[in-house]
Amino acid sequence: MTQVSDAPARTRAQIAERTLRKDRWWQAPIVVVTLLTIWLAYATVRVFTGHWYYVPDYHYLTPFYSPCVSGECVPGASSLGTWIPAVPPIIPYAFVSLVFVLGFRLTCYYYRRAYYRSFWQSPPSCAVREPHATYTGETRFPLIMQNLHRYFFYVVILISLLNTWDVTQAFRGKDGNFGFGLGSLIMLANVVLLWAYTLSCHSCRHITGGRLKHFSKHPVRYWAWTKISWLNARHMQLAWTTLGTLMLTDLYVMLVASGAISDLRFFN
Numbered sequence: 177m178t179q180v181s182d183a184p185a186r187t188r189a190q191i192a193e194r195t196l197r198k199d200r201w202w203q204a205p206i207v208v209v210t211l212l213t214i215w216l217a218y219a220t221v222r223v224f225t226g227h228w229y230y231v232p233d234y235h236y237l238t239p240f241y242s243p244c245v246s247g248e249c250v251p252g253a254s255s256l257g258t259w260i261p262a263v264p265p266i267i268p269y270a271f272v273s274l275v276f277v278l279g280f281r282l283t284c285y286y287y288r289r290a291y292y293r294s295f296w297q298s299p300p301s302c303a304v305r306e307p308h309a310t311y312t313g314e315t316r317f318p319l320i321m322q323n324l325h326r327y328f329f330y331v332v333i334l335i336s337l338l339n340t341w342d343v344t345q346a347f348r349g350k351d352g353n354f355g356f357g358l359g360s361l362i363m364l365a366n367v368v369l370l371w372a373y374t375l376s377c378h379s380c381r382h383i384t385g386g387r388l389k390h391f392s393k394h395p396v397r398y399w400a401w402t403k404i405s406w407l408n409a410r411h412m413q414l415a416w417t418t419l420g421t422l423m424l425t426d427l428y429v430m431l432v433a434s435g436a437i438s439d440l441r442f443f444n
């Protein structure tokens with residue numbers, strides 16, 4: 177008769193080393209910290225600069241200033257009108273959208289993974305011990321606020337529509353008729369990728385296909401769910417790509433608006 181052994185103890189293995197991994201597991205957290213720090217530093221400087229965010233001749237508005245609602249916004253930059261006469265210098269001109277865009281990215285499931293691992297080292301990588309003694313997950317303030325992600329998603333859909341409107345305006349020449357230049361194409365590529373990132377959101381996938389018992393009874397939602405699932409599998413790549421295109425779009429608008437370069441015009 178087979179002897180039944182005792183169940184293993186419910187404690188972690190007592191290993192003195194932080195990890196037994198021999199590969200370069202530390203590379204990914206370092207790269208993430210470096211890239212996110214560079215991006216945040218650039219974006220912070222730009223949203224508080226208050227200059228070179230709009231090209232009046234070609235109607236290019238950087239997404240960092242959309243919608244420009246301060247009375248100090250240059251003429252033509254305020255697609256939704258100006259809501260207040262002026263804002264103090266510590267408040268960005270597009271404060272009504274930036275708080276939601278930032279909240280959306282901060283609570284994004286992918287970015288959470290990225291900054292928990294890299295900045296907070298919780299844990300820095302699989303099978304690598306974290307430096308923290310306790311773990312409460314996202315059950316308490318402030319991390320319980322991560323559950324607001326779905327609501328940020330709803331608002332960001334509206335902001336994406338506004339970004340799309342900005343792109344339509346960028347396809348006009350000096351005379352107001354149809355025309356486009358390199359800036360128009362950069363803004364267009366940026367907004368297409370922003371839509372792809374937004375629609376690839378895990379919350380969006382759940383909204384379209386979650387809580388259904390029978391896909392066969394909901395063919396439209398099933399169709400949408402399969403498309404969004406395809407995008408969702410590329411969510412990490414879209415998260416990084418859109419950080420790059422946002423920065424590139426803003427940089428191009430800044431260079432043209434400041435007169436450092438001229439827009440390369442293809443038509444009108």
Ligand code: FES
Nearest residue numbers: 284285286377378
């Ligand atoms: S999970 Fe990343 S944007 Fe929603």
